[in-house]
Amino acid sequence: GESVGLHLPTLSVQEGDNSIINCAYSNSASDYFIWYKQESGKGPQFIIDIRSNMDKRQGQRVTVLLNKTVKHLSLQIAATQPGDSAVYFCAEIHGSGNTGKLIFGQGTTLQVKP
């Protein structure tokens, strides 16, 4: 069946190090991917997105990489800070005719050690 999943439930990194959060998806028809950050007690916050016609997109301290060959998505956070501690979700949307049907992965908890 279709699924969007994350490889590791928890990632612990030292402050200042780079973090890499991975996500595998199974639907090759997905053409839009989003990373969200959810802090405790809050709703998911949009971080960065990428379309299937791209393989890399950069934001402020974050980079998303898309490998369509192996259906893999990753979020890289540079110089991780304590404020980056949160649960990170990848989400995918299937095709242009299915606007809004986000399918979420299970989430990776990022813990930043001072």
Next chain:
Amino acid sequence: SAVISQKPSRDICQRGTSLTIQCQVDSQVTMMFWYRQQPGQSLTLIATANQGSEATYESGFVIDKFPISRPNLTFSTLTVSNMSPEDSSIYLCSVEGLDSPTDTQYFGPGTRLTVL
């Protein structure tokens, strides 16, 4: 950027009662959605709130249990009916159409529901 608010932010309810959750956006949006996030879990889409017509429900969710209204382009409500402890979750609304032409969804802060 647009502000998405939800009321109430949290509630504790008795089994068998109903709770209506409100979602308000400070600008008009094309699409509004409702999600459920069970404790320690990911988000699951309940339904798409359609303006002027019945909501579109996902598999496993029915109108009798989760009636939804969307009277205009900035407001929607979700009612959790005849609640049981299994309904204890965070309920989130999201909106699409803040950034044209992308279909990015932005989320409200959520309503944390506990059913006793």
